[in-house]
Amino acid sequence: MTDASAPPPVRPAPAITEDNLFFWEAARGGRLVAQRCASCGLLRHPPRTACPACQSLDIEIAELSGDGEVYSYALLWHPRSPRFGYPVIAVLVDLAEGVRVVSNLVGIAPGEVRIGLPVTVEFEPCEGDLAVPVFRPRGEAA
Amino acid sequence: MSGLGGRAAIVGAGATEFSTEAGRSETRLATEAILGALADAGLPVADVDGLVSYTIDPVEETELARGLGIPEIRWSSRVPYGGGGSQGVLLHAAAAVASGAADVVVAYRAVKARSGRRFGAARAGIGPSSSHSGTTAGQWCAPYGVLTPASWFALNASRYMHRFGVTNEDFGRAVVQLRAYAATNPAARCYGRPITLADHQASRWIAEPAIRLFDCCQETDGSVAFVITSTERAGATRAPVTIAAAGGAALLGQEIATDHYSADLSVMAGSAALARRLFDRGDIKRSDVDVALIYDAFSPILFMQLEGLGFCGPGEARDFVADGNLSPSGALPCNTNGGLIGEGYIHGLNLTLEAVRQLRGGAANQLKDVRTALVSASRTGVLLTRLTR
Secondary structure, three states, X not given: OOOOOOOOOOOOOOOOOOOOXXXXXXXXXXXXXXXXXXXXXXXXXXXOOOXXXXXXXXXXXXXXXXXXXXXXXXXXXXOOXXXXXXXXXXXXXXXXXXXXXXXXXXXXXXXXXXXXXXXXXXXXXXXXXXXXXXXXEOHHHO | OOOOOOOEEEEEEEXXXXXXXXXXXXXHHHHHHHHHHHHHHOXXXXXXXXXXXXXXXXXXXXXXHHHHXXXXXXXXXEEOOHHHHOOHHHHHXXXXXXXXXXXXXXXXXXXXXXXXXXXXXXXOOOOOOOOOOOOOOHHHHHHHOOOOHHHHHHHHHHHHHHHHOOOHHHHHHHHHHHHHHXXXXXXXXXXXXXXXXXXXXXXXXXXXXXEEHHHEOOEOEEEEEEEEEEHHHHOOOOOXXXXXXXEEOOOOOOOOOOOOOOOOOOOOHHHHHXXXXXXXXXXXXXXXXXXXXXXXXXXXXXXXXXXXXXXXXXXXXXXHHHOOOOOOOOOOOEOOOOHHHHOOEOOOHHHHHHHHHHHHOOOOOOOOOOOEEEEEOOOEEEEXXXXXX
């Protein structure tokens, strides 16, 4: 476990590319977004260069509600990076709109994490004046 | 039989020692393994005209060829997906030989996965591509501290366990068998070190609730290489092994160890597709497989492949393993070298080496009358048989 008296580690910045810039710019502004095909409407994440269903190159950016549920999780104990507190609560969140994201769960004890838990998004600052979407329990689970 | 089936054969196999510190470069290790494989085949370096490896490989083909003195390379390729592509080297080599693009192809892999760049290290700042690894998914994991293959795969395994009520102790029963095989294999990193289920359950959590320390492969330094040529030419060599079938299956949505975006992560759809390539087109049935070598970077991957490949149904690997089917007397003796968990992690290619040894005779844990071997790296795989002359 991390030393309670030590300052919390600063989360490393995501790798920014021409293809993912829109996602991280939105996150910095406190918005969770995903690509949507401007032709057939298919929502997709992670970002892709074209629509895997209709091959359209036209992309819209869709705002997501930020609500979802835990599809899977793991408590990461080892190995440890000084950039994170342990255990890292790693989750796959299935968002209400039908896309899945890798993230962390906050505001919950590691032993309370379970598959199916309703969660909602919030944003944590990270290196490089950016922010990353994370999730906390929602509704009666909060 | 598919178009490639039976048209190419492994005629030479070579390997270095498997250690925690090789004390020499990956290129040097690959060179040693390749020279060993050529000596085993009884073929001169000058006959080699093809080179095949797979991604996350630091060895430059050009440097390797210069060191070996290969006069002319007519065919070279690298299979994507890292270790998942490990058995694809035989698909590529067989394709080259069957098409006439090359006559003698060397397939190889060298790693310093223990003393050099450890796969299991927690490196922050993973970018969109890691050494042409076949995936861009790491960038979506790194900001969340999901930094290692074990952590990536635990997210799949956890869902599998949830759906089928599988526990980490269930995985432990397979690990105990793998460590029993390794304990009597002098080449294995875990030689002489069998474990009990209690030992397994006492090992520390890596990624709870799926993966403990003893569920992980042994990061290892070493190299394995093979020489592949046509079955016609193979007939004149010492101990040829036929590539009866070779296949690859990468489905939309799959990454490498990460496959976080497919709808149902409790099944390995890629392994099911691979099994169709290997079994549905040929005259080799699952029941013909005398020994299976299944990529076990982490023990849950072994369970999910047993199901994906069709050796048991979804959720049935737990009972299949508990019933002793992976043992020498079981229905599917599996990873008889100790697997990647017990023998070491030469990025999957040491599983192919064990298959060749079992078919030729003289493996450390030699089974009786092995005629057909399966090697599965989840999305690439081969069926190997003794060459009948």
